[in-house]
Amino acid sequence: MSKQQWPLFEIFVRAKSGLSHRHVGSLHAADEVMALDHARDLYTRRGEGVSIWVVRSSAITASDPFDADSLFDPAEDKIYRHPTFYEVPDGVENL
C-alpha cells in the first residue's frame, strides 16, 4: 500500500482565558477538523489548555535565517527603544 503522508499542522493552545494562544508543536492530520481532534489528544492530555487553534504549516510564511543580520541585528544597539529612561513617580503602582 502506498503511504501518503497527511499534511502538517501547527498547533496553538491557550492555557487559560486571558492568555494568548502559544505554539506547542505540530502534527499530521487529513484536514482541519481531524487536526483539532489530534491536537486535543496530543497536546491537552494533562489539562494544558482551554482552546486550540490549528493552522496548516504550509500557510505560514517564515523569515529567512540568512536575513537575520539585516532583520534583527539593527535592533541591538537601539537601547532608547526600551522604556528604561523614564523615572517612575512614587505612588504609581501599575505602569
Added chain:
Amino acid sequence: MNDPQRFEYVVRLGDNALVLGQRLGEWIGNGPELEEEMAMGNFALDYIGQARLFLSYAAELEGAGRDEDQLAFLRDQIDFRNVLLLEQPNGDFGQTIARQFFFESYYVLFLEALTASSDKRLAEVAARGLKESAYHLRHATQWMVRLGDGTEESHQRIQQSVDELWRFTGEMFSGDEIDRWAVDNGVGPDPATLRPAWDTRVNEVLQTATLTRPDNDWMHTGGKQGRHTEHLGYLLTEMQFLQRAYPGAAW
C-alpha cells in the same frame, strides 16, 4: 452480600469498561498513524479509569475482601459480564471504529440516563464518563464518515465491519432481571428505551457515510450473563497473565 443485584449491575458496567479499555490498548504500538494511536491510548485509559471506579465499588458491595485488581485479573471468563460487542477483536482500524461507533452511540445515551441514578456513586462516574464518551463518539463518527465516504477500499472494508459487528448490537438493548431490578430501584434505565435514539443516530451517520444498515436483526446475546464468544478468553489470557504468573505483583 446484602445487595447481590447491585453488585451484578456494577460488575457489568465495570467489565464493559475494562474489556473495551483492554481492546483499545492493544492499538498501542500498532496504530496506523502516531496521532490515532495516541487517541486510542487516551480512550483506553478513559475506560480503564472507569473500570477502576466501577470495580472498586463492586468489590466494596461484595464485601468479600476482594479489590478491583482481583476482580479484574483473577476472575475467569464465565464471571465476566461485558456485552459481546466489546470483546470482538480490533480487526483493522475500521473495525475498531465501527465497534466504537456502535458502542459509544449507545453509551452516551446510557450514561446520560445513569447520571440521574438513585445510586450516587454510579451517577458520579456517569457524569465523568459522559464527557469522555461524547468525545469518543465524535471521533468515531468522524471516522465512520471518512471511511464510508472515502475511497472504494475504505468504503468496502468499513461496510464489512458494520455487517460483521451488527449481530452484536442488539445485546446492548436487551434487558434481563438485573436490568428490571435497576429500573425498579431507580438505579439505571431500561436498555430497550435507549433504542429509538440509538437507531436515529446510527441511521443518520450510516447514511452520511454512504453505508448500508444491515437488515439482519438476529442478535447474539449472553455476554451479560457470562456466556462469551471465543475471543474473550484470549483477551483475558493476555490481560491477566502477569497477575496469574506473579500473584500480587505490583509496580
